[in-house]
Amino acid sequence: MLNKVSQRIMERVLELSQNNLDENKVPIAAVIFDPQAKKIISEAKNTDDPLGHAEMHAIRKATKKLKQDRLNGLDIYVTIEPCPMCAYAISKVNLTKVYFGCEDQKGGGIFNGVKVYSNSNIWKPEVISHVYESESRNLIQQFFKNKRKNKAL
């Protein structure tokens, strides 16, 4: 069971995702959190550019803010399973844990696709998955439902 602090951070991720959904944007967000200091280091939402994934923005913000290249000891919370690009970026900056909501069978890169952390040569974060799973999945499904509806109009 997720502890209260982690629950609150994941709820923040869902709230940011909902904000994006309200603007017809991909409802994916990421929060980088310091579990020792109990402090949010950075927050980000998916943006419209093709490489504009929330995880990439959150990592860039955190490394800039802390003026360090490695984020050991910090955790990242994401709406959905990170893609291979983001999974590798998470490893590159040595984040300690990855929490995510629902799996992404088509685009995911941790449990699905090339399973980036199956490579024994790289930094492997601890993965805590299926956190607020139905809430996360509902957001993503709602986005695609809206998209289809807008197309049909």
Added chain:
Amino acid sequence: MLNKVSQRIMERVLELSQNNLDENKVPIAAVIFDPQAKKIISEAKNTDDPLGHAEMHAIRKATKKLKQDRLNGLDIYVTIEPCPMCAYAISKVNLTKVYFGCEDQKGGGIFNGVKVYSNSNIWKPEVISHVYESESRNLIQQFFKNKRKNKAL
């Protein structure tokens, strides 16, 4: 054999890499090229931030410049085998061909590591590897040699 145009583009990549080396920065660069129009669309060098790979910068510049999310028909030239993050980014924007100099057995993501393009579900660019291989490898080796020398001083 590489045609004259591709040779010139790869030489430009090596020149940009050399510029970075001269400033004690990682000697990796990327050029996105339109082979139909015979026109360079974007150029980039590795930057100091941990996600600041040349390929990411070059893709972001090209999608912004052309105001399009997909780069079908364009090719990317890189000093060294792209890492999994960049290999996936290249796939995500549908680049047609990837040319690179030397393999990266530790950090590469095409022939090495998780071999991102082994996933049958994603866009697969054509890969033209080992182009100006010794020149590329020399640049990378020189960087690490300088680094060791500076450390020893």
